Amino acid sequence: MDNELLLSARGVNKSFGSTRALIDVDIDIRRGEIRGLIGENGSGKSTFSSIVAGAQKEDSGSFVLKGEEYHPKSMVDAQHHGVSMIIQEMGTIGGITVASNIFAGRLEEFQKFGLLNWKAINEAADKVLVDIGAPEIKSTMLIDQLNFEDRKIVEIARAVSTDPDLLIIDETTTALATKGRRLIYNLINRMHERDKAVLFISHDLDELMEVCNTITVLRDGVIIDTLDRSNMSIELMRKLMVGRELVGSYYRPDFDGTCSDEIVLEAKQISLRPNFMNVDLVLHKGEILGLGGLSDCGMHEIGKVLYGIEKPLTGEVRLTKGNVKITDSVMAVEHNMAYVSKDRDKESVILNASIQSNVVLPSLRSIKKKVTGFISPKREKTLSDKQIEVMSIKCRNGKQLVKELSGGNKQKVVFSKWLGTDSDILILDCPTRGIDVGVKADMYKLMMDLKKQGKSIIMISEELLELIGMSDRIMLFKDGKFSKEFMRSESLSEKDVIEYII
Ligand SMILES: Nc1ncnc2c1ncn2[C@@H]1O[C@H](COP(=O)(O)OP(=O)(O)OP(=O)(O)O)[C@@H](O)[C@H]1O
Ligand SMILES: [Mg+2]
DSSP states (O other): OOOOEEEEEEEEEEEETTEEEEEEEEEEEETTOEEEEEOSTTSSHHHHHHHHTTSSOOSEEEEEETTEEOOOSSHHHHHHTTEEEEOSSOOOOTTSBHHHHHTTTOGGGGEETTEEOHHHHHHHHHHHHHHHTOTTSOTTSBGGGSOHHHHHHHHHHHHHTTOOSEEEEESOGGGOOHHHHHHHHHHHHHHHHTTOEEEEEOSOHHHHHHHOSEEEEEETTEEEEEEETTTOOHHHHHHHHHSSOOOSOOSOOOOSOOOOSOEEEEEEEEEETTTEEEEEEEEETTOEEEEESOGGGSHHHHHHHHTTSSOOSEEEEEETGGGEEOOSHHHHHHTTEEEEOSSHHHHTOOTTSBHHHHHHGGGHHHHBOTTTOOBOHHHHHHHHHHHHHHTTOOSSOTTSBGGGSOHHHHHHHHHHHHHTTTOSEEEEESTTTTOOHHHHHHHHHHHHHHHHTTOEEEEEESOHHHHHHHOSEEEEEETTEEEEEEEOOTTOOHHHHHTTTO
16 A cells, blocks of 8 residues: 555554553554554553553654654644544543533633533534434433443544544444444444544454454564455464464364253343343353343343343342342342443443452452451452463552553453352353453353353353354344244354344
C-alpha cells in the first residue's frame, strides 16, 4: 500500500515501574488502512493505543501525524488533531445524559455568551447516533438507563463525533453483540472508503482476518511482525503472538457425552419480561451445559436469574442438594454457586484493590481458621499466588492493584476469584471474552478439570464454536424463548445450530 502516511511512531517506550510495556515500538499507518493490533493479554496494545490517543504519555519516542510532529496533551487534544479512541474499559460517565457523554470534555464548543446551548448539544448528539446506525438511543436519555452494549455504542458515538482521521478501537467488538458489531464494521468500512484509517484491537482472529488489511503483532511490548493480506493466516497470527506453535483444536477432544443423570439444579417456568419467558432448565452433575443465542435472546438474563441476581417474575430455581430455592445471590454463594458476569468491570472486580484481595474475596469463608474466624494473610497469599500461576495472570505480584492490569488480565482475576471457591455449580457468562488464544486454551482445560471433579457448569456464550466445542448439551434461545436442544456430537456444526438462533 503506498497511500499517504497518516501516523508514524518511532522508538516508543513506556514502562510502569519495572514493567516494560512498550519497547522501541515503530509503527506506520497509512490512509485507507485498517490495521489490526494483536498480542497476548498484557502485550502492550492498550498502552500503545492510549498513548496515540492522548490518554497517557510515552517515556520516549516520537510521533508524526499528517506530516507534523504530534504530542497530544490529552484525549481531547488528540481528538482536535483527528485521533479518537474507543477505550477497552467501560468509558461512559454515570448520572449524566447520553449527549453529555458524547461531548464530554468538549461541551464548551456549544457555548454562546457563557451559556451552554443544550438544544444544539442534544441535536448534535442525536445526529451522530443516527449517523452510526443507533437511532433508538436518544441524546436526552440518562446513561444509566442503557445496558452495557448501548453504553458501548455511546462511546462509539463519542469517538466518531469529531470525524477523526484515525479511529482506534480497543477490544470493543468482543463486548458487543450482533447489533453493535455490525455497527462497528460499517463504521470501519466507511473509514476505509473515506481514506481514513483504523487501528483495530481484538482477540477474535477470524474477525481480524475479515476486517483488516494489515496486522501488527506485539509480544511483551515488542513488535514481532506486520502481516498483510498476502501472508495473513490464523495459524501464523497465533504462532507470532504466543511465540510458539499452538497445534490442533483447543476444545475438548471427547465426544462420549459423559455426565451423570443426577440433577443438581432445576429451573421451572422462569420468566423475566421482556427478556425471556417460561424457560425450563435442568443441570446435571458433571455437566457443561451451553446456553447459546444472540446477545439479546435472554440468555444473559437467564444466568442472572439462576444465580439470584435478578428475581424472576414467574417460576423458581431450585438446587437438589437440600432442596433450596435460590432467591438471591447471597444464598447462591452460600450454596456453593459461582457466577462470572459478562460485564466484568462493573459487576465483578474491585479495581482499587489488589489482585490478592479480589481473588480471596469469595473464598474468605474457606480460608478462615475454623476456630478463631481469623483470616491468615499467609493463606490468603498462598491462594492468590496459586491462582496467579494457574491463570498466568501477568502482574508484578499479588499486591498489584487490579486497575493496573491489562484488560484480559483483569478478567483472569475475576475468573480466579471464583475458581478459588471450590464451587459446585458455576455460571459463566462469556468466560473467554477478551482472553487471548493461549489462555483461552488453558481456560477450556480448566473447565474440563472442573467437570471431571464432578462440578457442573453453565456456559453462556455468543460463540457457536465454543458452545459446540465444549458443551455436553446446548440449549439455544431465540427472542427470549427456548428454541432447540442439541446433545454433544462430533458431527454438530455451526450450520446446524445457526437457524435456531436467528
Ligand atoms: N497503569 C498501569 N500501571 C501499572 N502497569 C500497567 C498500567 N497499565 C498497563 N500496565 C502494564 O503494562 C502491560 C501492558 O498492558 P496493556 O494494557 O497495554 O496490555 P494489552 O495488550 O492491552 O492486554 P489485553 O489484551 O489484556 O487488553 C501489562 O503488563 C500491564 O499490567
Ligand atoms: Mg488492552
